Amino acid sequence: MTAQVITVTSGKGGVGKTTAVANLATALASDGRKVVCIDGDIGLRNLDVIMGLENRIVYDMVDVIEGRCKLKQAMIRDKHYPELYLIPAAQTRDKNAVSAADMRRLCNELKPEADYIIIDSPAGIERGFKNAIAPADRVLVITNPEVSAVRDADRVVGILEAEEKGSPSLILNRLNPVLVKNNDMLSAEDVLDLLGVHLIGVVPEDETVIIGSNRGAPVVTDPKSRAGQAFRNIAKRIQGQDVPFMDLDQQGGFWGALQRLTGRK
């Protein structure tokens, strides 16, 4: 097999990149795929905490790149899914410890071993971000329905186009249907109208996400969580399945409109 490399990025910090990576990777693994996550945020690593694996780290990505260990030794197996691995970032180094060529080499070495390689990009548009997108076959841009986050996403989409990475897919995270209804939040249509990219999923605001992250148990493992369901759906779409968008608002008016919008594509 040869893996598809997917990079999750956003420009702005705090919109949910790391949470999305942990959840999508877990969802793909629970669908029986072999998944390797790479934490690209050298110096500010978080993915290990959200996946609940921080106490198992012995070697990290920089150790692999600088030849202090074998790739296999830095791959930490998940507690629940034997086909899910994490390659953690180094916490005591910075972005300059890695180059774009290193990332490409690392991914090429991993490709025969997995179905999906998911890279968690750091915030910003500097070196760490450039490293994270360098090996990507596909990029997911994640944003919140906030003007500042959308503007940063717009910038990132522009850079991806300029680097000939193709048009990315969009995850709209932390949407609150009640606020949208009261015209207090950008709607999915507003965001899509501005960014003009393909929407791959909308994740509702859901406090179980924070609880899950703190416990090191991504919400996709919680069958009752709405956000977990949304991430499971995105994972299905990544695998090429056609899954209808969730009806987040029980009254249906806005979501009906959203479905019409995305169905038109």
Next chain:
Amino acid sequence: MDAMNPLVQIKGVRDGLLAAFADAEWEEQRAALLLQIDDRPAFFQGARLALDVGSQVLKVNDLVALRDELSERSVVLWAVLGESPVTEQTSQLLGLATRLSKPQPEEQKHGDAAAEDSALFITKTLRSGKRIEFPGNVVVLGDVNAGAEIVAEGHVIVWGRVRGMIHAGAKGDRTAVICALDLSATQLRIADEVSAMLKPQKNPKPEVARINEEGYLQSELWNEG
């Protein structure tokens, strides 16, 4: 040292360093440049580098690769000067300058923008962070998103929505105009007039912004003729 390496000549210019290449394959030119830099790392550390590539045709991948290699050596690539339109387009796509800024006093002559017959035609949406500078008219077939900027010495026409910043008549031409299907810009400038009072509209109509008889920058609905 230049005599040793006639493929690439480095000289100081107002905005940093300029590397001019002799005719050769791009791979050779690139290698020669990197060799020079590795030879004298202290000299190049933190430098702003412009390239004069002559008639060389460069694709996005070429320049991205070089930019990465330069940034690994703490050298910032900021401009690429070239004769090929492909190279120029590539540089603009990557947000690099395509000419060295130099004072051009004679262009300050009281000229109408149309005298510069050239127009830059852009057929895609300008996203945040993109800056277009052009010594003539600019036509955009797409939107100008918030955070994007256009600075033109002539008129600017946008067949789409404007939410970013547009500066027409940037060299002082007060007859320049800005037209758009939806003019909800964060800021418009014509010559040295600035307007920041444009409110987003519910039902946008095509508008044209110009400096009126009283000397204020004003936008009005497009209903001439």
